[in-house]
Amino acid sequence: MIEPFKSPLYITKPLLPDIYEINEMIKSIWDSNQLTNNAGMVKRLERDLAGFLGADYLSVFSSGTTALEIAYKILRLSGEVITTPFTFAATITSLMWNNLKPVFCDIEEDTLNINPDKIEALITKDTTAIMPVHVFGNPCNAEKIQQIADKYNLSVLYDAAHAFGVKTGGKSVSSFGDVSMLSFHATKVYHTIEGGALVYNKPGLKERADFLRNFGLQDGGNVIEPGINGKLNEVQAAVGILVLKKAEGEIGRRKVLTNLYRELLAEVPGITAGKDLEGVTHNYAYFVIRVDRDIYGLSRDELFDRLREYNVISRKYFYPLCSNFQCCKDILSASRSMLPVANKAAEEVLALPLHGRLTDSDVEKICEIIKYARQKI
Numbered sequence: 112m113i114e115p116f117k118s119p120l121y122i123t124k125p126l127l128p129d130i131y132e133i134n135e136m137i138k139s140i141w142d143s144n145q146l147t148n149n150a151g152m153v154k155r156l157e158r159d160l161a162g163f164l165g166a167d168y169l170s171v172f173s174s175g176t177t178a179l180e181i182a183y184k185i186l187r188l189s190g191e192v193i194t195t196p197f198t199f200a201a202t203i204t205s206l207m208w209n210n211l212k213p214v215f216c217d218i219e220e221d222t223l224n225i226n227p228d229k230i231e232a233l234i235t236k237d238t239t240a241i242m243p244v245h246v247f248g249n250p251c252n253a254e255k256i257q258q259i260a261d262k263y264n265l266s267v268l269y270d271a272a273h274a275f276g277v278k279t280g281g282k283s284v285s286s287f288g289d290v291s292m293l294s295f296h297a298t299k300v301y302h303t304i305e306g307g308a309l310v311y312n313k314p315g316l317k318e319r320a321d322f323l324r325n326f327g328l329q330d331g332g333n334v335i336e337p338g339i340n341g342k343l344n345e346v347q348a349a350v351g352i353l354v355l356k357k358a359e360g361e362i363g364r365r366k367v368l369t370n371l372y373r374e375l376l377a378e379v380p381g382i383t384a385g386k387d388l389e390g391v392t393h394n395y396a397y398f399v400i401r402v403d404r405d406i407y408g409l410s411r412d413e414l415f416d417r418l419r420e421y422n423v424i425s426r427k428y429f430y431p432l433c434s435n436f437q438c439c440k441d442i443l444s445a446s447r448s449m450l451p452v453a454n455k456a457a458e459e460v461l462a463l464p465l466h467g468r469l470t471d472s473d474v475e476k477i478c479e480i481i482k483y484a485r486q487k488i
């Protein structure tokens with residue numbers, strides 16, 4: 112008999128700065144009387160992040176979604192953008208909000224990322240960009256994607272919302288493509304409560320983006336190109352500066368818990384956990400499993416419900432699939448028959464709780480519940 116957890120075990124818990132340290136930072140902001148408008152904390156955060164990520168050009172924004180929208184402008188995107196349906200809603204809705212048409216490309220079975228072999232067939236005269244997502248922090252096949260982009264003269268904008276700090280072959284994933292977007296939402300492995308960043312791999316882009324996040328205002332008050340309010344404020348920047356100091360420790364602890372999950376679930380038939388990819392430094396942002404109903408005996412949805420009975424709050428990530436959203440019903444490429452791998456993944460993938468405050472025994476108990484869930488313990 113397994114007792115339910117006394118309080119809910121959520122999928123994540125935000126990494127919090129030390130309360131005394133944040134008080135000190137807030138005091139210095141109060142003393143400065145400058146709460147926003149690209150002041151000291153934002154400038155320091157941009158320097159710290161650029162150093163951490165090895166980025167030449169980087170700006171922070173009020174959210175990852177705003178950062179994406181500004182990226183569409185600086186890359187002058189129009190018409191169609193080829194992307195993945197297996198992503199968070201913001202990837203797709205931000206395109207549509209900016210009158211860009213998402214064109215859905217199926218995904219790879221193992222990485223759950225856009226399948227580069229399927230991209231070329233989707234390119235039309237209206238295509239201006241490819242927007243891959245490093246799903247759950249697994250790096251996309253950037254080399255193949257870049258080859259296609261070069262052949263057809265397309266921009267590549269990475270949605271790297273999940274991939275903070277991920278490296279492949281010793282290189283940060285944010286160095287791929289023209290621009291990468293990072294999300295610093297409180298649920299992410301690194302955060303500024305709400306916030307995001309763009310990492311630019313070409314000179315000139317940062318300057319334009321920095322004008323656009325401030326309504327488009329130039330120094331003399333003139334506007335050449337209309338912008339939006341996408342500024343991060345000083346208090347959130349201070350949180351970001353302190354959370355950054357803890358990011359490596361958090362990732363290290365998540366790695367330990369991920370390995371424990373993998374070890375304990377290895378013997379459960381029908382449950383498949385991901386594995387580390389060769390040459391990749393992962394950030395362990397999420398721990399996801401796939402549930403094969405025929406072998407495991409319960410569907411992903413049944414396991415989700417069973418875990419809830421034990422106060423384990425897992426997440427059907429990403430379900431429903433973006434291409435099945437009501438707002439995408441008129442998009443031809445959203446048809447189920449064109450996206451078999453993504454539709455299957457959306458039915459089978461489940462993200463389990465993972466954060467640095469989880470104990471080994473929490474993970475052991477979650478795995479016990481999964482092991483015996485079929486038998487109604």
Ligand SMILES: Cc1ncc(COP(=O)(O)O)c(C=O)c1O
Pocket residue numbers: 174175176177198199201202244270272273293294295296305306307
């Ligand atoms: C894949 C993906 N893209 C975009 C976003 C949007 O980022 P934000 O919440 O910072 O606006 C998120 C996360 O929230 C995400 O997971």
